[in-house]
Amino acid sequence: MWWLLTGLPTAPPGQAGIARGEALRTALAAGAGVGAAVTLALSFRRQRHQEITTAHATHDATERRVTELYTKAAEQLGHDKAAVRLAGLYALERLAQDNPGHRQTIVNVICAYLRMPYTPPRSPGPQRSAPSTPGPWQVAAPADPDLAEGERQVRLTAQTILAEHLRDERPDQRASLPSQPRHWPGMRIDxxxxxxxxxxxxxxxxxxxxxxxxxxxxxxxxxxxxxxxxxxxxxxxxxxxxxxxxxxxxxxxxxxxxxxxxxxxxxxxxxxxxxxxxxxxxxxxxxxxxxxxxxxxxxxxxxxxxxxxxxxxxxxxxxxxxxxxxxxxxxxxxxxxxxxxxxxxxxxxxxxxxxxxxxxxxxxxxxxxxxxxxxxxxxxxxxxxxxxxxxxxxxxxxxxxxxxxxxxxxxx
Structure with missing residues (x-):
């Protein structure tokens, strides 16, 4: 700033003040530009930091919500009423459909349910004699026919959920499907x-x-x-x-x-x-x-x-x-x-x-x-x-x- 005021060439009498004023305005404008740039950079950094913080908070909130839904659905699978177990299966299916990163875990849960010991109820008609007690790796079907049929429907639903999402759509069908395909690729089942x-x-x-x-x-x-x-x-x-x-x-x-x-x-x-x-x-x-x-x-x-x-x-x-x-x-x-x-x-x-x-x-x-x-x-x-x-x-x-x-x- 001092250089701008003292380093001006010799001006005719009466014009030196005008020149110094112009130089001062130029210096102030340059300083204002630099200040604006610095302010803009700081604002950008502050905004970027806020965006990252918000994204992390959103991700954490989503993960907490997914964990809550997952835990609730898993608890429903252990309920004694078939209707509640069915609700748990459908909740897990929706959770996996909306959160691809959790699909394998949910498939594992459904498979684990199907691996639980189970003896299908006997079909109507004459039956050959069989031991009155189940084998070492199976439990008897519930004595109540309604309970037995309820468990059968739960298992059929679990199988259907797996089948629908393990089945790859044919190319000619994909155009008519929703934006989010129902096929879950790369799944492993046990x-x-x-x-x-x-x-x-x-x-x-x-x-x-x-x-x-x-x-x-x-x-x-x-x-x-x-x-x-x-x-x-x-x-x-x-x-x-x-x-x-x-x-x-x-x-x-x-x-x-x-x-x-x-x-x-x-x-x-x-x-x-x-x-x-x-x-x-x-x-x-x-x-x-x-x-x-x-x-x-x-x-x-x-x-x-x-x-x-x-x-x-x-x-x-x-x-x-x-x-x-x-x-x-x-x-x-x-x-x-x-x-x-x-x-x-x-x-x-x-x-x-x-x-x-x-x-x-x-x-x-x-x-x-x-x-x-x-x-x-x-x-x-x-x-x-x-x-x-x-x-x-x-x-x-x-x-x-x-x-x-x-x-x-x-x-x-």
Whole structure:
């Protein structure tokens, strides 16, 4: 400021005061601009701080509200009245729909409810005698029919909520859906040991599925379902018909010691990694027509009481049926096989029906009698057998050395 007043060039008499006044006004204007800029910067920082504080307060309030609603809904699930439990389920569903970050937690809660011990009420009609007390992992259904039916409806509602939000909408349906889709992607479900009633998870997309030891009462549908992670069905019991038509297993599929009481339909299913059916029991018909096994297909010691169809199936890697029992018709017509070596059936029951005219084997394969008297499969033309002086029509198939980790060993 002093420089502006004293550093002016010499002005004619009478104009020096005017020049100093102009310089002073200029200096004041510049100072005012700087002050305004500083004030504006401080105001911006203060406003930004207030916005951050408000956002944090809003987030904290939202989280507190979510926690309160979640706690209340979870408490409702423990109520003795079915209507209150239903209200708790619907409250959890709405909470998950509006808060994507809490969806997996709420799915876990619903799955935990379904895992609770439960014995479905007996259906009307004659019943075979059964123990009067429930098993170690189940509780008896309520003696009051109304209470039993109420619990059944609660469980059916829990299953429906899961199914509706695990099912991915088709592209042609998304245009007519609300702005917030109902599909909850990337969900993992754990229904280990659960008792499930007429479960319908057709078209569901599951990041991971645990059903070990579960009991599926009634009919079950996984038609068109997509399992992007591991699918565990070990020790599972399906009491009715079961459909996996067109299902896709991107991760491994484990059906060891699983019991299919009704028909088991895997037509058109795709198994990208190992498909293991060790000691699985198919009481009804088993259908694997046009199924694709990209990795190992393992059916050791499986039992097929009904007809077994593998027609038009594709086995990219080797298939194993060691010790499998087939008591009815078996069809491998039109199968595409990369390596069927080792597909040997050593059960005595199999020997009795192996040459049945209704059985159809993969192209280029036929049954042979092994040295131990069992029946195996061999190629009709074997270059290796000719080189060793063996008859190609009688050379039994020799199982190749098992890659590490591909064959499941029996549990003690």
């Amino acid at each position: 229904l280990t040991g659960a008792t499930l009633i007429d479960l319908d998870l057709a078209e569901a997309h599951l990041a991971e599925a645990q059903f070990d030891g579960a009991i599926f009462t009634g009919d079950t549908s996984f038609n068109g379902a997509v399992f992007t992670g591991q699918a565990q069905f070990e020790g599972t019991t399906f009491t009715g018909d079961t459909w996996f038509f067109g299902a896709t297993f991107t991760g491994g599929a484990r059906f060891s010691r699983t019991t299919f009481t009704g028909e088991a339909d895997f037509d058109g299913a795709t198994f990208t990694l190992d498909a293991v059916f060790f000691r699985a029991t198919f009481s009804g018909n088993a259908r694997f027509s046009e199924a694709t096994f990209t990795d190992h297909a393992l059916f050791p010691e499986a039992t097929f009481h009904g007809n077994a169809w593998f027609d038009e199936a594709t086995f990219t890697e080797f298939a194993r049926f060691d010790g499998a029992t087939f008591t009815s018709d078996v069809v491998f017509d039109g199968v595409t096989v990369t390596d069927f070596t080792g597909s040997r059936m050593s059960r005595a029951e199999w020997t009795q029906i192996a040459d049945h005219p209704d059985h159809v084997w993969p192209p280029g394969w036929h049954t042979v009698t092994c040295p131990d008297g069992s029946t195996g499969l061999a190629r009709q033309e074997s270059a290796a057998g000719e080189e060793n002086g063996e008859d190609a029509a009688t050379a039994p198939s020799i199982p190749p050395e098992e890659p590490a980790g591909t064959e499941e060993k029996p549990r003690e």
